[in-house]
Amino acid sequence: MKLDEFLRLNAPEDLAALTAAIAKTSIDVWDSVPFKSGLLTETNPSGETQKAIDVYSNDAFVEALTSTGLVAEVASEEMEEPASSKGSVSVAMDPLDGSSNVETNNPLGSIFGFYSRKLPASGRRLVGALYVTYGTMVTLTFSFGKGVHRFVAVREGGAMPFQLLGVNLRLPDKAEVYGFGGSRREWVPEVAAFWHSLEGKGLRNRYCGTFVGDYNQVLSRGGIFSYPALVKKPRGKLRVLFECAPMAFINEQAGGYASDGSGNILDIEPRALAETSPLYIGSADLVREVENAVSKR
Ligand code: AFP
DSSP states (O other): OBHHHHHHHHSOHHHHHHHHHHHHHHHHHHHHGGGSOOEEEEEOTTSOEEEHHHHHHHHHHHHHHHTTTOEEEEEETTOSSOEEOSSSEEEEEEEEETGGGTTTTOOEEEEEEEESSSSSOOGGGEEEEEEEEESSSEEEEEESSSOOEEEEEOOBTTBOOEEEEESSOOOOSSOOEEEEOSOGGGBOHHHHHHHHHHHHTTOEEOOOSOHHHHHHHHHHHOEEEEEOOBSSOTTOSSBIIIIIHHHHHHHHHTTOEEESSSSBGGGOOOSSTTOBOOEEEESHHHHHHHHHHHTTO
C-alpha cells in the first residue's frame, strides 16, 4: 500500500497532509546531504554550530509545512522563534538530527511533533508524531494515536514514493540492545551502575550517535536508549519539545515507556522551546528500573 492511500484511510485529514508534505521533503533533504555538509559560522538556539544541511533541511520543512495552510506555527531546534502561519496544528521539529555524523555517513533523522496547543506545550498535547530515518533505507515511522506504522521510500523512475513496511509496530517482549549518549565519565553514578548491569542481562551495546538511529533499533529489537543526566548537565542534552516528547509519544504507542528519571516525559510542561531533559526511552521494565535508581539520588 502507498502512503497517500494509507493516510486517506487512517489519518485525520490535516495530519495526513502534513505527513505527505514531510515525506516528499525528506527525499529532497536526503538528496541534498552530500552537497550541503559544510560548517557555517552560525549557531542554533542551543549553541550548537550549524551545518548548511541543518539550515537547508529546516527551511525546506518550514516551507513544506506552512504552504499546506494547516499549521499555526513551526518551531524548530534550528530557529530562535517559530515560523507563524494560519492553520491550527503547532509543529515542533528537529529537522536534521545527528548532523554532526554526516561526514562518517552514520544514520541521520528528522523528528516532528504535532501539537494541539500553542508551543511550548506538554507532550500530552501531542496528536501525532513522526520521525524519518535516513539510513540504509529512508523510512517514515509515525503515530496519530492509533498504533505505530512504518513506510519506506522505493525508487520508481525519477520519484521515490513511500510503500507500507509495517503497521501497529510493538516493542518486542525480549530486550536486545542498549545505547547511552554522552561520556561515561560524565554520567551520574546510578546511570553508570545501570549501564553496567545491562550486559549481564544479555543486552548488546548498539550506539551510533544519532538519537533517531539509536531509538529506531530499540523499537525493532527491544531495549533502552538514553541521553542521561550528566554530573555537569543534570538536564541532559535532548530537547523536550523537538525530540523527547515526540519520540516518547511513538514509543508509548508501541507499548514502551519514556522517563526523565523521575516521571513520564509526556507529563513535562516545558517553559521554553529549547528546554532539555534527561531521557530514558524503550522497553517499559528497563526504563522503570533506571527511573527507580535515578529518582533515589
Ligand atoms: P547533532 O544533531 O548535533 O549531531 O546531535 C545529535 C544529538 O542531539 C542526538 O541525535 C544524539 O543522541 C546526541 O546528540 C549525541 O550526543 P553526544 O555526541 O554527546 O553523545
